[in-house]
Amino acid sequence: MKLSQEEANQYHRHLILDEVGVAGQLKLKTAKVLVIGAGGLGCPILQYLAAAGVGTLGIIDDDVVAISNLQRQILYSTDTVGQPKVDVAKKRLEALNPHVNIIAHNTRLTRDNALEIIREYDIVVDGSDNFATRYLVNDACVLADKPLVFGSIFKFDGQVTVFNYQNGPTYRCIYPNPPAEDTVPNCSEIGVLGVLPGIIGGLQASETLKIILGLGTVLSGTLLQIDVLSGKQLKLNFKRNPEINITELLPSYEAFCGISSSVQELTWAKVQENPSYYNLLDVRTPEEREAHHLGGLHIPLSDLNTQWNRIPISENLVVYCQSGKRSAKAIHVLKEHLKETTLYSLKGGVNATL
Incomplete structure (x- = not known):
């Protein structure tokens, strides 16, 4: 194996290094x-x-x-x-x-x-x-x-x-x-x-x-x-x-790593196919909510245990955060209270919609 002239030209600064040279560049090539x-x-x-x-x-x-x-x-x-x-x-x-x-x-x-x-x-x-x-x-x-x-x-x-x-x-x-x-x-x-x-x-x-x-x-x-x-x-x-x-x-x-695999995920594209079919719940901080949101009810994750009863009765609830991590945790909290509701975590969170 050898270097072509085009490669020799492109890697010239490597080839003139005594520690690399042609032999070293061929190691890189393989x-x-x-x-x-x-x-x-x-x-x-x-x-x-x-x-x-x-x-x-x-x-x-x-x-x-x-x-x-x-x-x-x-x-x-x-x-x-x-x-x-x-x-x-x-x-x-x-x-x-x-x-x-x-x-x-x-x-x-x-x-x-x-x-x-x-x-x-x-x-x-x-x-x-x-x-x-x-x-x-x-x-x-x-x-x-x-x-x-x-x-x-x-x-x-x-x-x-x-x-x-x-x-x-x-x-x-x-x-x-x-x-x-x-x-x-x-x-x-x-x-x-x-x-x-x-x-x-x-x-x-x-x-x-x-x-x-x-x-x-x-x-x-x-x-x-x-x-x-x-x-x-x-x-x-x-x-x-x-x-x-x-x-x-x-x-x-x-x-x-302590990550539950029991949470159902839904993509934003799937939600948008039938937006009236899903209710949305934002569990991020007030600062994140103010900067940008996807709509729906807002209850920070830290308040969810005491304010879950604010969530309207719905068969399908999509919970979202910034990346999908906090929404998965929120679902574990909500499962204890909303036993008749199908809960989804928005895959990738708000980041996936930007």
């Missing part, structure tokens, strides 16, 4: 990397890996572009709102580098498909935003013996590390158990500084390139924490826990 999620972290990860010449890039995501994504998900634009993220990303990345093979998996990663998909790649980069997916990805990478480049973001803070690298520690070594349900909100509920995913995603791309090229010190057993408001960085060392032994995937990662 590498296969899977990126979990094409959102805030996934966008910069994908762009830098594609630009660097990673030969095969897989993208797995089942979401569509929403207007609220554009504050940080820089692969997308207003004219792509409503389109599948993996399709838009594939088109944009192929325009950036036609020498890279982009494989779009327009689906959600589940315990049923995780091992089959992950086994096709050399390295997995996690850009997911929920604990159930993180534990699933970790366990699948351990079983498939694949290094996992991890990143997470929270408001103004970010973390980066590498799991399962050369028999190093895994996600469960530092986070053996998930946090209690609803104790850690995601960015759709609490917000995130738009530039932060770019910083953390860029570092994840850097760790991926280091692994492929065999350069530098990989962040295995080291958790890098960054606070963009103060500019402070902190490295925390951790070791492999020999008592953790992953032999198979769990039956349900949602159940492991």
Whole structure:
């Protein structure tokens, strides 16, 4: 295998690096990397890996572009709102580098498909935003013996590390158990500084390139924490826990993380097909309600136990919040009181309608 003249021109700044050169660029060309999620972290990860010449890039995501994504998900634009993220990303990345093979998996990663998909790649980069997916990805990478480049973001803070690298520690070594349900909100509920995913995603791309090229010190057993408001960085060392032994995937990662699967979901498109058939209940805060709402009755989740009797008798009630997490919890509260009502959680919440 060799580089074409077009590739040599495109990768010139790599080729003149003594530590990379033609041999290193060929390593990149033959590498296969899977990126979990094409959102805030996934966008910069994908762009830098594609630009660097990673030969095969897989993208797995089942979401569509929403207007609220554009504050940080820089692969997308207003004219792509409503389109599948993996399709838009594939088109944009192929325009950036036609020498890279982009494989779009327009689906959600589940315990049923995780091992089959992950086994096709050399390295997995996690850009997911929920604990159930993180534990699933970790366990699948351990079983498939694949290094996992991890990143997470929270408001103004970010973390980066590498799991399962050369028999190093895994996600469960530092986070053996998930946090209690609803104790850690995601960015759709609490917000995130738009530039932060770019910083953390860029570092994840850097760790991926280091692994492929065999350069530098990989962040295995080291958790890098960054606070963009103060500019402070902190490295925390951790070791492999020999008592953790992953032999198979769990039956349900949602159940492991305390997420109930018994809540029925309904899309906004389905509600709009017959709006008079459904009553709406907004369980967000007054501030969120004032900023934007979809109509219907408003009772904050914190008041639901005492004010549920304000809800009119209805056979079909659609409960909504910003992302779908609080509405699912609200349904568990309402089930105790509205036993004759069919309860739905709006899938993706208000975010999915923007």
